Amino acid sequence: xxxxxxxxxxxxxxxxxxxxxxxxxxxxxxxxxxxxxxxxxxxxxxxxxxxxxxxxxxxxxxxxxxxxxxxxxxxxxxxxxxxxxxxxxxxxxxxxxxxxxxxxxxxxxxxxxxxxxxxxxxxxxxxxxxxxxxxxxxxxxxxxxxxxxxxxxxxxxxxxxxxxxxxxxxxxxxxxxxxxxxxxxxxxxxxxxxxxxxxxxxxxxxxxxxxxxxxxxxxxxxxxxxxxxxxxxxxxxxxxxxxxxxxxxxxxxxxxxxxxxxxxxxxxxxxxxxxxxxxxxxxxxxxxxxxxxxxxxxxxxxxxxxxxxxxxxxxxxxxxxxxxxxxxxxxxxxxxxxxxxxxxxxxxxxxxxxxxxxxxxxxxxxxxxxxxxxxxxxxxxxxxxxxxxxxxxxxxxxxxxxxxxxxxxxxxxxxxxxxxxxxxxxxxxxxxxxxxxxxxxxxxxxxxxxxxxxxxxxxxxxxxxxxxxxxxxxxxxxxxxxxxxxxxxxxxxxxxxxxxxxxxxxxxxxxxxxxxxxxxxxxxxxxxxxxxxxxxxxxxxxxxxxxxxxxxxxxxxxxxxxxxxxx
Ligand code: UDP
Numbered sequence: 132x133x134x135x136x137x138x139x140x141x142x143x144x145x146x147x148x149x150x151x152x153x154x155x156x157x158x159x160x161x162x163x164x165x166x167x168x169x170x171x172x173x174x175x176x177x178x179x180x181x182x183x184x185x186x187x188x189x190x191x192x193x194x195x196x197x198x199x200x201x202x203x204x205x206x207x208x209x210x211x212x213x214x215x216x217x218x219x220x221x222x223x224x225x226x227x228x229x230x231x232x233x234x235x236x237x238x239x240x241x242x243x244x245x246x247x248x249x250x251x252x253x254x255x256x257x258x259x260x261x262x263x264x265x266x267x268x269x270x271x272x273x274x275x276x277x278x279x280x281x282x283x284x285x286x287x288x289x290x291x292x293x294x295x296x297x298x299x300x301x302x303x304x305x306x307x308x309x310x311x312x313x314x315x316x317x318x319x320x321x322x323x324x325x326x327x328x329x330x331x332x333x334x335x336x337x338x339x340x341x342x343x344x345x346x347x348x349x350x351x352x353x354x355x356x357x358x359x360x361x362x363x364x365x366x367x368x369x370x371x372x373x374x375x376x377x378x379x380x381x382x383x384x385x386x387x388x389x390x391x392x393x394x395x396x397x398x399x400x401x402x403x404x405x406x407x408x409x410x411x412x413x414x415x416x417x418x419x420x421x422x423x424x425x426x427x428x429x430x431x432x433x434x435x436x437x438x439x440x441x442x443x444x445x446x447x448x449x450x451x452x453x454x455x456x457x458x459x460x461x462x463x464x465x466x467x468x469x470x471x472x473x474x475x476x477x478x479x480x481x482x483x484x485x486x487x488x489x490x491x492x493x494x495x496x497x498x499x500x501x502x503x504x505x506x507x508x509x510x511x512x513x514x515x516x517x518x519x520x521x522x523x524x525x526x527x528x529x530x531x532x533x534x535x536x537x538x539x540x541x542x543x544x545x546x547x548x549x550x551x552x553x554x555x556x557x558x559x560x561x562x563x564x565x566x567x568x569x570x571x572x573x574x575x576x577x578x579x580x581x582x583x584x585x586x587x588x589x590x591x592x593x594x595x596x597x598x599x600x601x602x603x604x605x606x607x608x609x610x611x612x613x614x615x616x617x618x619x620x621x622x623x624x625x626x627x628x629x630x631x632x633x634x635x636x637x638x639x640x641x642x643x644x645x646x647x648x649x650x651x652x653x654x655x656x657x658x659x660x661x662x663x664x665x666x667x668x669x670x671x672x673x674x675x676x677x678x679x680x681x682x683x684x685x686x687x688x689x690x691x692x693x694x695x696x697x698x
Contacts (some may be wrong), residue, residue: 198241452485495512
């Protein structure tokens with residue numbers, strides 16, 4: 132039985148020393164300790180009496196190992212990306228507080244010793260059983276484990292969770308399909324269950340949303356912040372000088388109304404990209420950066436970095452976040468940054484989560500090519516009062532709750548795989564009756580109240596609704612338009628011939644094929660397709676030829692990863 136922890140001291144010891152990145156993470160954990168402990172107490176009360184098994188967990192942060200080049204640690208104090216470190220610190224805190232037994236490694240040697248690989252012997256099967264129920268790692272760590280576990284890697288990969296900032300869509304994960312269809316990337320294809328990849332934001336429901344936390348304020352702090360706001364103070368998003376290049380026009384407009392602050396790293400002199408009228412603080416320690424945000428009215432993004440933690444921190448500290456709309460959207464097809472990343476996601480602004488999940492009055496996404504629109508936004512923002520806001524899923528309690536649910540319910544080692552397609556087509560009468568029925572308003576299918584519910588199934592199937600997509604829409608988008616979220620684990624319930632019939636879709640032919648858009652119908656020719664490879668079930672992806680069958684579910688407000696009955 133896992134018992135909630137009431138002290139983080141032991142975790143700080145477990146993390147070890149010797150790298151700037153580790154010091155950054157420990158500082159963050161210390162700073163947020165009280166918030167974490169309060170949240171753990173609240174969740175403990177919420178889950179009162181619930182049986183929770185204690186797991187033995189290895190956390191191997193591959194990108195911090197010397198063997199993968201560890202390009203991050205030397206850049207921690209120089210404005211390099213900190214988002215990953217923020218997330219790992221929070222994952223460590225959450226797993227520890229939930230009461231699991233942890234081992235943390237940031238070197239190949241430690242990894243080998245924890246896995247039980249004898250020194251000097253790589254690439255052989257492990258001689259004793261793997262002593263961990265779960266392994267949290269990243270793409271670098273995955274590669275190292277594959278190299279050093281030999282055949283045992285295949286056996287144990289179901290225990291792995293991959294922390295993967297931008298996400299990996301099913302089409303890029305499946306080796307054979309990726310190779311055949313040109314979805315190969317630098318990150319490889321691991322044939323994992325796509326929900327074993329865990330992202331920084333809820334990018335695609337094909338992956339699990341891991342997230343991170345931001346500091347939460349109590350009512351008194353919120354009031355204090357509101358009364359101390361300086362309505363003419365703006366902070367620019369980004370720690371690297373390069374993001375200021377070519378932004379003179381916006382800076383000049385902004386400078387007409389506001390005092391502009393920056394946190395750009397420099398050694399001795401002001402970086403030439405940062406104009407003299409900007410008050411540059413240099414890279415600040417995290418808590419000082421938060422203090423700056425507490426005073427500022429506006430946090431402004433110039434298009435890079437993409438999708439980091441800072442905008443959420445700014446909004447949590449009562450700033451308005453102003454950012455550029457990307458038209459056309461940035462993606463792996465048209466932008467260097469996303470090129471080679473295992474996702475087809477179209478990024479519609481610098482921070483789509485802020486745009487879609489938060490929005491006005493906290494977030495303004497405008498066309499920066501239109502100077503008038505930009506200027507008008509700045510003027511309105513200065514006059515608008517906003518409260519500090521933090522979505523529940525980014526609070527400590529929200530993150531603890533989500534990770535608790537994943538650990539409790541996600542089992543990729545013993546879950547029975549979905550039924551395989553028949554070798555030859557079986558007459559419909561032979562298959563068991565579909566548990567899906569047409570909804571009372573006859574627009575979509577719901578789970579029949581009379582059908583049995585597998586008590587082990589998670590999320591519970593009672594939350595399933597089947598909708599048919601428009602030809603230009605992914606399942607992610609289709610579910611979103613119905614106020615729901617796509618749930619890939621439910622695809623197996625609708626990958627059946629009779630489901631087309633139940634939806635009054637005419638199929639002149641029905642084929643099982645490998646395609647990440649299936650099940651789907653090519654409506655004009657009445658051709659129906661079912662999915663032959665369960666690993667390819669995907670919420671992402673569309674093609675104008677098909678209308679897709681989409682499994683959607685409800686979700687908790689502020690906690691999109693969990694359905695209403697998911698806890
Ligand atoms: N940050 C910081 N000092 C600063 C500016 C930012 O410590 O002067 C922190 C900030 O609190 C955030 C983290 O850097 O948690 C990552 O920020 P960002 O959104 O820029 O993402 P990144 O590109 O670094 O991954």
